[in-house]
Amino acid sequence: MPRTPSRGDRGLAILSRMDAVNEWLLTWGDNFWTWVVLPVVVLLGLYFTIRSGVVQFRLIPEMFRTLTDKTPRKESGGPQSVSAFQAFTISAASRVGVGNIAGVGTAIAIGGPGAVFWMWLMAFVGGASAFIESSLAQLFKVRDEEGFHGGPAYYMQKGLGARWMGIVFAIILIICFPIAFSSLQANTIQATISGSFGADSAVWLPWLIGGTLSVLMALVIFGGVRRIASVTQTLVPMMALLYLLLGLVIVALNIERLPEVFAAIFTQAFGVNEVLGASLGYIILTGVKRGMFSNEAGLGSAPNAGATAAVTHPVKQGLVQTLGVYFDTFLVCSITAFIVLVSVPDLANAERGISLTQGAIVGSLGEWSNVLLSIIIFLLAFSSILGNYYYGEANIEFITPRRTAVLVYRIFAVIAVFLGAIVSADLVWNFADGAMGFMALVNLIAIALLSGIAIRLLKDYTLQRREGRDPVFTRDRLPDVRGITVWEDELTVTGPIDLITKRRQAQKHRDHLHETDAAARRQNE
Template identity: 50%
Template sequence: MESLVEAIETFEGLAWDYFGVWLIIGIALYLSIRTGLVQIRRLPAMFSSITEKTQRDDEGRSKSLSAFQAFTISAAARVGTGNVAGVAGAIAIGGPGAIFWMWVMSIFVASASFIESTLGQLYKTPRFDTFKGGPAYYIQRGLGSRTLGIVFAIIFIFCFALSFTSLQANTIVDAVTSAADTAGAQDTGWLSWVLGIVLALMTAAIVLGGLRRVATVAQNLVPLMAAIYLLLGLTVVAVNIDELPRVFGQIFDEAFAFSWESLFGGAFGAMLMAGVQRGMFSNEAGMGSVPNVAATADVSHPVKQGLTQTLGVYVDTLIICSITAFIILFTFEDPVAFADANVGAELTQSALAENFGTFGPIALAIIIFLLAFTSVLGNYSYGEANVLFINGSERVRKAYALVLTVVVFIGSIIDVDLAWAIAGVTMVIIATFNLIVITILGGKAVKLLKHYDAERRQGLDPVFVSEDLPELGDVECWSREDVAGYLSNRERRGMGTGMGTGKGTGDTGGSSLEEPGR
């Protein structure tokens, strides 16, 4: 078994170092240029997009998830143990300079998140009281190949919904067990079984209720989770505030400590690779995961969800990942000496113990519980979209929910080194697959962005109707009737009639819309 794990890990390392990372960098730069740096240019609009309310039917029920609910579900999956262990591992591998390159790449790779989430919205399809969509759907509708869509969906279900769910459950058990050991508990071997049963029951109670129940839990837990971790990180910074010049000096000095010797010796490359790879593992931009949730939101324009999910990249990397980096760097002057890449979480735990004593590991265990459990819920939502793409039966969805619950229990009690290795390889495959697809389909998202920008220049709250851009092809959910509430709301607010097709002047149906938060 150990030799199999080592072989897979070796292949994973080669795939990332010699292909995956450079593909990510190249496509991120290309999409940034093609979108006119939308991830920077439209930063203010991201905050207004996230607060937009959904259309409501005659009974007052929302048409689907709100932009904020979709944002919190994606954040639940993004913000996981990678933000704790992954960042620490990046520092251990590449030094403090890796954090700078993680920041830089998050800005550029955010363009990929914008493209994939916009496409997810464009090609979404209705399902009961919500929508579904994602890469499998825009592969089928945009590229015209259901076979390729099914291949992507199968790989994705195995990687995110199963392998990564198992890893998150295992991480919860490890964190709680370590905290119990630190607190002086005796004989904690039984704890993993108890935690496994509790986690499985908690997961089943939520996921069997469907995506709306997942959204309700996520929109309450994610802000709490982020607030607790932010408070912890700011406390470490405040206690060690005199170290502020040293920490930023380390980050920037090592980030630009370039020399031909470091280049050919591999030091600079290791730092760059660590920043790019660990950053993408954390924020998932371009991985094809977030579009599965982005498609569930009811918004007036596909670009709005693209902008919302782009903001999610910044929250994950520039805020949450930075907290972990500061906890470590403000505590240890030379963090590489304290851990290797495989025990990054222990480095964070050691830093917290230095600042808070035994309370530190206990607090981290609580935080990791929240991080990992919400990631389980987020991964469920990712997998659900792909399961339903293959077979739309409600019975199949519930069977998938039950399987995922079992995986949570199994992941709590077993060693998952092999699952880590396999998941790492499949992530390279998924990233490559999705990045190539969104590069091919990127022109459609750019047309939507131009439509959005044109309406903004007219002083309009952008609303997209499929007849505006008929060349986009097999679009299902963007007829005038589908966005009637947004059109009537815009008309009531005296915001004009729209572009080209005379939007706002036709039949608006019986839908109503809550006032968008602006």
């Protein structure tokens, strides 16, 4: 008589299937990135760099100048929308998180110190892609009662006249950010807290953490406890700064190893890593994937934030978002790399992700830093979960105005966070990599097709700067480009929008009276 499978047997069968799925995702994802995504990312990044005249380097002074640019205001005194600096902080809050801490640890564990060099290089090349996508998002943004909004789905619909492409991108973004990336954030929170409590708690703690995160997220997105969101938005910049300070302290304590670390980053970037067995191609692939996950250059996420800014020229926000890529990679990611490399000289058999970074910090500062790192990770990752959710909701609303779609989306987003906390880290990372690759591919194709318009915007901006003017863009400067719904005239761009509305209403009223008088005269005749 056949034996009835026990709970243990069923559990082992489930784990075996998950391992098989993870292995398939890893193999498929590596092939997809190696032969499809990586060539497109690199070649288009280089193309944008050359065609823009290395805008990401040439206009670095302009990036800092436009960051503090004055925001066009309403007649009532308030801003038309968020400022350039606020849009920068919104996108920075989304960027600074798991990718900077766990992602860099994963890159080093897989590809060695050389992966850091390729992260740096791709941040520079990707800076041109970030400039193109955010400039286009500004150009094709739309206005509503609360201000401006837009993003890749909008420039695909309005710039390319391909709403279908915008819908495809929106669907992929929903899978990538609220589902895959939020799962990854939850997984990192769980791994950090479990590591702080010790291995004995690992059996039940992931379920408790996943349930708690799901409840907190549900309370926020269903409107119950919005104070949580406001608190995290306030604390996140402080936590990011605290993490940078922790990193600087660790580097200072191991300052004698810094020259050795720099040497390893540059020498192992162009050869085989003997310790990890990573080939040159795999080192490059790892650096590019982890770099894009962290700084999001060309991915199509930052333009959703960049489009909300009220600026006088689209190029200004393109420059600001390029600066955001540099801030993320050259500052925050580099701090994580230095923390790991000065603290863990032997990377053989090093754990991937947050465990490597966590071990390096605790090894340098002591067990007390475990608790502090858990708090930092929780606030950074949870705020990213909320940011990912709102990215997804905005794209749901682009697809359909039906509230039932938003409700279904909210349920799936909460479930994704719970599952992310209890499944294996490798499975979540590999799924996120695949989703990110598809999202980047669709966005890069769109901005490649629209890049000529972005280059014309750049030429218009530089021409006005040479004339000694603060550049102002109006849509009559690109009369052949369709789909531009704002940028009506200079008064609209720079002046109080309430006054503009009143003037237009008054003009319409005068026109109506004139037409009525003319009709009355014709009848009398």
